[in-house]
Amino acid sequence: MFLAHDLAGSDQGGFNDPYIRLYLTPEVDTRKRQTNIHRNDPNPFFDEHFKFPVSQDDLKEKSLTLQVRYLVPLFQEFQEIKDLLQNDIMGILI
Secondary structure (H helix, E strand, C coil), X not given: CCECXXXXXXXXXXXXXXXXXXXXXXXXXXXXXXXXXXXXXXXCECCCCCCCCCCHHHHCCCEEXXXXXXXXXXXXXXXXXXXXXXXXXXXXXX
């Protein structure tokens, strides 16, 4: 995943802080893999690399899932509180 265009803002206030979460299924480990968060950017450029501990032969039986997510505040009236965040899924690619 390198580039995303015209991502929709959150239904909860129009925030647009996207990031990508990556999963390999069936799982190969419990480690979470995600890109950096791009604050207030509807056209983020993701130039990041990720490694999964899987052999070339085992890779044939795996699926890579990319979830486009964004951060939104839990309480709309307290937007300045940055440590109370929840994640919303914007889209999924398998």
